[in-house]
Amino acid sequence: MYIAMVSAECAPVAKAGGLGDFVHGLSREIAIRGHGVEIFLPKYDSLRFDRITGMTKVYRDLWVPFYDQWIHCDVDHGEVDGLSCFFIDEHAPQAFFRRGKIYGDRDDAERFAFFSRAVMEYLLKADKRPDIIHCNDWQTGLIPVLLFEIYQGLGMTNTRACFTLHNMGHQGVVGENILRQVGLRPERLMVAERLQDPRNHRAVNLMKGGIVFSNYVTTVSPRYAWEIQHTDQGMGLQGLLQLHDRKFGGVLNGIDDAVWNPELDTHIPQTYGPDTLPLKAVNKRALRERLGLQDAFKPIVCVVSRLDGQKGVHLIRHGIYYALEQGCQVVLLGSAPDPVVQADFLRIKQEMESSPDCHLELAYDEELSHLIYAGADVILIPSVYEPCGLTQMIAMKYGVVPVVRRVGGLADTVFDANYSDKAFEERNGYLFDDLTEAGLESALGRAIGLWLRFPEYFRQLRVNGMRADNSWSRPGQQYLDIYQHICA
Numbered sequence: 001m002y003i004a005m006v007s008a009e010c011a012p013v014a015k016a017g018g019l020g021d022f023v024h025g026l027s028r029e030i031a032i033r034g035h036g037v038e039i040f041l042p043k044y045d046s047l048r049f050d051r052i053t054g055m056t057k058v059y060r061d062l063w064v065p066f067y068d069q070w071i072h073c074d075v076d077h078g079e080v081d082g083l084s085c086f087f088i089d090e091h092a093p094q095a096f097f098r099r100g101k102i103y104g105d106r107d108d109a110e111r112f113a114f115f116s117r118a119v120m121e122y123l124l125k126a127d128k129r130p131d132i133i134h135c136n137d138w139q140t141g142l143i144p145v146l147l148f149e150i151y152q153g154l155g156m157t158n159t160r161a162c163f164t165l166h167n168m169g170h171q172g173v174v175g176e177n178i179l180r181q182v183g184l185r186p187e188r189l190m191v192a193e194r195l196q197d198p199r200n201h202r203a204v205n206l207m208k209g210g211i212v213f214s215n216y217v218t219t220v221s222p223r224y225a226w227e228i229q230h231t232d233q234g235m236g237l238q239g240l241l242q243l244h245d246r247k248f249g250g251v252l253n254g255i256d257d258a259v260w261n262p263e264l265d266t267h268i269p270q271t272y273g274p275d276t277l278p279l280k281a282v283n284k285r286a287l288r289e290r291l292g293l294q295d296a297f298k299p300i301v302c303v304v305s306r307l308d309g310q311k312g313v314h315l316i317r318h319g320i321y322y323a324l325e326q327g328c329q330v331v332l333l334g335s336a337p338d339p340v341v342q343a344d345f346l347r348i349k350q351e352m353e354s355s356p357d358c359h360l361e362l363a364y365d366e367e368l369s370h371l372i373y374a375g376a377d378v379i380l381i382p383s384v385y386e387p388c389g390l391t392q393m394i395a396m397k398y399g400v401v402p403v404v405r406r407v408g409g410l411a412d413t414v415f416d417a418n419y420s421d422k423a424f425e426e427r428n429g430y431l432f433d434d435l436t437e438a439g440l441e442s443a444l445g446r447a448i449g450l451w452l453r454f455p456e457y458f459r460q461l462r463v464n465g466m467r468a469d470n471s472w473s474r475p476g477q478q479y480l481d482i483y484q485h486i487c488a
């Protein structure tokens with residue numbers, strides 16, 4: 001099969017969160033299984049160009065229709081970890097991809113609508129006829145619409161669309177003019193069963209477009225699939241997802257074990273595995289040294305997260321103080337897009353400046369994240385909602401015990417040490433339900449207590465997590481089954 005993977009992110013060259021890991025990990029798994037996969041991304045000025053090899057221009061003068069103009073683009077090609085990537089290089093007066101960042105501008109919808117049209121135009125002009133176009137999140141929600149409304153008529157007759165929902169919290173709800181900009185007809189599409197937003201009838205919902213027009217829709221965990229069909233986590237699209245139930249399912253994400261593997265990791269001073277667990281202590285010392293923490297008989301509780309309402313920032317804040325009170329050390333690596341949240345955590349950071357037991361790093365730092373996973377004992381993930389969550393799976397791989405809220409993919413991957421119906425060998429962490437400080441303490445307190453009083457059990461929990469298979473192998477096969485199903 002030939003799969004075109006289209007996304008706003010791909011790790012490590014353009015990553016803001018789990019979407020980047022997904023595109024990289026799934027593409028790699030598909031390629032390993034002998035299928036053709038090509039990734040299509042915007043050529044952001046903020047790309048990690050140092051991680052791209054053999055960047056060359058492969059298509060000159062791609063003129064993309066956009067509203068009443070033609071926008072001049074070139075297409076570059078390069079390899080990212082052996083994966084074939086195409087980068088749309090626009091020369092628009094609006095400088096769509098030259099903003100120094102991936103997201104966060106007022107015209108994001110327009111930027112990614114343009115990207116969607118440009119990818120389709122390139123596939124057509126370069127005579128690429130993928131079996132599957134796999135689109136991700138609202139940024140590429142117009143691609144299935146463009147495929148079936150325009151490009152099928154231009155000869156892309158056998159191509160099918162698969163659409164993955166990574167986060168219902170962002171749906172791309174904008175004015176209907178966006179449709180005219182990419183050459184679609186609002187009078188045809190602005191109806192309830194197509195792209196009209198269910199909450200604001202004058203707006204179009206780009207994620208809804210992807211859902212309605214794709215041949216198959218997935219989301220990133222079975223539990224989240226249920227939550228977005230049956231609770232308000234669907235954020236207005238519950239009814240639509242129920243309507244399209246026959247072409248909708250949850251596939252749990254994997255983690256890329258070439259990137260996240262304590263036995264091979266080149267970012268950490270000491271590699272280790274489940275059979276050489278005592279070596280993890282070397283990384284714990286290195287982490288303390290790097291962040292100026294004292295060497296003491298204390299567990300390290302960590303947080304590696306976007307500091308965003310979705311992640312339960314109020315409980316993260318409480319978790320820091322609670323863990324310190326309980327005699328732990330705390331390390332937080334987080335970036336806050338919201339200046340109010342950023343200021344709040346900056347204040348905590350300043351308060352902790354002289355503490356030998358706490359360090360907050362308010363930045364996005366991939367390398368440091370590896371050392372934190374390698375050095376920490378417990379990871380705290382008190383999310384309000386969590387479509388899949390990768391940090392708990394990565395942490396478990398590194399022998400860190402997760403303390404998580406029972407939502408979305410967290411509930412599908414973490415099994416409580418005390419209250420799970422799983423066999424002991426499958427239990428790997430601690431869960432809580434209530435989105436309250438008491439809820440968090442009920443789980444974090446048990447994890448800390450186990451570390452302090454029953455080190456042998458704690459070691460066993462770590463090993464259970466390290467041995468769990470959260471690789472891309474199973475989900476990779478599930479996606480191939482879906483591709484085959486919709487091509488049949």
Ligand code: ADP
Nearest residue numbers: 017018305306334335363364365366389390391
């Ligand atoms: P989301 O996609 O909602 O941000 P996930 O848990 O699915 O959350 O994925 C988060 C990914 O981003 C993980 O690979 C995690 O290690 C990484 N990450 C999050 N915050 C940071 C940060 N501040 N610095 C480095 N990596 C981070």
